[in-house]
Amino acid sequence: MADKKTLTFALMDAPFETARTTTALRLIDIAARRGYDINVFAYEGAVFVPFALQKQHANPIHGHPEVEEEDHPLPREWVSALIAEAEKNGGKIDWVNCGLCVDERGAGESVEGVRRGTPGDFWEMASASDNTLVIATK
Amino acid sequence: MVGYLLIESRDPFDWNDVSQFYDLAANLAKSGNQVTLFLVQNGVLPARKCVHSEALSAVARAGVDVLADEFSLDERGIAIGALVTGVSAAALDVVVDQLAEGRKAMWH
Secondary structure, eight states: TTTOOOOEEOOOOOTTTOHHHHHHHHHHHEEEETTTTEEEEEGGGGGGGTTHHHHHHOOGTTTBSSHHHHOOOOOHHHHHHHHHHHHTTTOOEEEEEEEEHHHHOOOOOBBBTTEOOOOOHHHHHHHTTEEEEOOOOO | OOOOEEOSSSSSTTOHHHHHHHHHHHHHHHHHEEEEEEEEEGGGGGGGTTTHHHHHHHHTTOOOOOEHHHHHHTTOOOOOOBBTTTTEEOHHHHHHHHHTTTEEEOOO
8 A cells, every 4th residue: 555654642531531532543543544654652541441451231220121222332342353453444543552551450361352461562663653643641 | 944743632611721731832833933732621611612712713813723523513513514614524544643743732
């Protein structure tokens, strides 16, 4: 692909908390559908976005007393879907979780395709990319 | 000319520094740069008529391309027809387009 691009995104927000996570994943989805190579550096609370132990829950307030009825969306499933989408379109997602942030939070279990790294990986990703977007918390 | 992509996710009702981000966009445009101010999440709130919308129109008059994320508008019940002068609705794809073309990008 002659116009194949490489984009890097830095995320800092924990899942289930802010619209920034949703917007970040929307951006990654668009790039994945284009077959771009995508780097994600997850820092601080964002290391929980691909956390493999996320579980759905029921919600009686919604009138859904059973887990299946609520069908609560899980970010880890979105991350897996994005990785698959990128590969389907000839691209790839290199998702790096900051190792120190992982250790602090006990977030060692991630979905397949996520690796451990350091802020040095972010520097290397940004240096090798066509562009980088940092989505900071505040 | 590389150009700038400024992404505003905050609304000026909650964040006083939003006006500074608007000023940055306007001043970059007045300096001869190609600038897009892309509104997303609660950043789209002043795109419909309110006490802060004139500031947004002024940014557009300074030469900035002011765009509002269609998805964020839909979520907040803001019709495209209700957007103030100078603001246009756009898909989030524009952000990826401009990242890919190498715009200098900043998220606020």
